[in-house]
Amino acid sequence: MLTLEQVKQKSAARLAKLHPAVLAGANELIRRSYNRGVPILITQGMRTIAQQNELYAQGRTKKGDIVTNARGGDSYHNYGLAIDFALLLPDGRNVSWDMKRDGDGDKVADWQEVVQEGKKLGFEWGGDWTSFKDYAHLQMSFGLSIQDLKAGRRPTAQQSAAALSRITGGEPEVNKDIPVNITLNGKKLTTGVMDEAVTYAPVRAIAEALGAKVTYNASSKTVNIVKE
Missing domain, CATH: 3.30.1380.10 (Muramoyl-pentapeptide Carboxypeptidase; domain 2)
Structure with missing residues (x-):
């Protein structure tokens, strides 16, 4: 078998x-x-x-x-x-x-x-x-x-x-054995992981590199990105 x-x-x-x-x-x-x-x-x-x-x-x-x-x-x-x-x-x-x-x-x-x-x-x-x-x-x-x-x-x-x-049966499982580099205009910002064609990366590092501010509301479990 x-x-x-x-x-x-x-x-x-x-x-x-x-x-x-x-x-x-x-x-x-x-x-x-x-x-x-x-x-x-x-x-x-x-x-x-x-x-x-x-x-x-x-x-x-x-x-x-x-x-x-x-x-x-x-x-x-x-x-x-x-x-x-x-x-x-x-x-x-x-x-x-x-x-x-x-x-x-x-x-x-x-x-x-x-x-x-x-x-x-x-x-x-x-x-x-x-x-x-x-x-x-x-x-x-x-x-x-x-x-x-x-x-x-x-x-x-x-x-x-x-x-x-x-x-x-819960949170999506992430395969952390496949690291990827996140770059902006060729410059490395941070690292993430790739799982099932989806990239998981720290949102703050990316948002701030693009000139945005990041806040987190614990009560609503919301990440807020603001770009003025």
């Missing part, structure tokens, strides 16, 4: 460019599913507009079955907010989309076990859609419609932090 790290490595390339919360959720979904005896593979992550249009053409102007009703720009995949998954078979090479498979023999379909864990992490499941059901699809919309995303709106920092907190 593959180790958890081996299972995670198989999906790593498809997790590039995902929103940080979706990335964290995908990795946690792999871990939780594995712990339930259900190894999975993330088969799709970020998808370009061109790739989406190519997929939309399948079953319409190109051979194959119709697998999506979303044209380029009309899928949460195009904004790094969605993933697709499949069940990773015991040989570690092949996958299955058999929603009735019970590979771990616990009398609960493996597919439903993955969906259960996904929903706990804050994912919305395409199998719950009322029209075109996409059973392999999981997304985090953050309350944003496709029209919102097309207009340039994105999840706020507060929404992203809340999603990460739900995934980690």
Whole structure:
């Protein structure tokens, strides 16, 4: 049987460019599913507009079955907010989309076990859609419609932090093993850490270097930056 790290490595390339919360959720979904005896593979992550249009053409102007009703720009995949998954078979090479498979023999379909864990992490499941059901699809919309995303709106920092907190069960965990230098016009200001494509750095050092003043309100737990 593959180790958890081996299972995670198989999906790593498809997790590039995902929103940080979706990335964290995908990795946690792999871990939780594995712990339930259900190894999975993330088969799709970020998808370009061109790739989406190519997929939309399948079953319409190109051979194959119709697998999506979303044209380029009309899928949460195009904004790094969605993933697709499949069940990773015991040989570690092949996958299955058999929603009735019970590979771990616990009398609960493996597919439903993955969906259960996904929903706990804050994912919305395409199998719950009322029209075109996409059973392999999981997304985090953050309350944003496709029209919102097309207009340039994105999840706020507060929404992203809340999603990460739900995934980690508390404060987002920071990998302090990846230090980064913060510079201004080539001059080093301070150091920070990079975790899941998010940079954490002391706000005071950066704000004051930009000519702003920083205060902290302990009662409201608010950091206030003022630039006159």
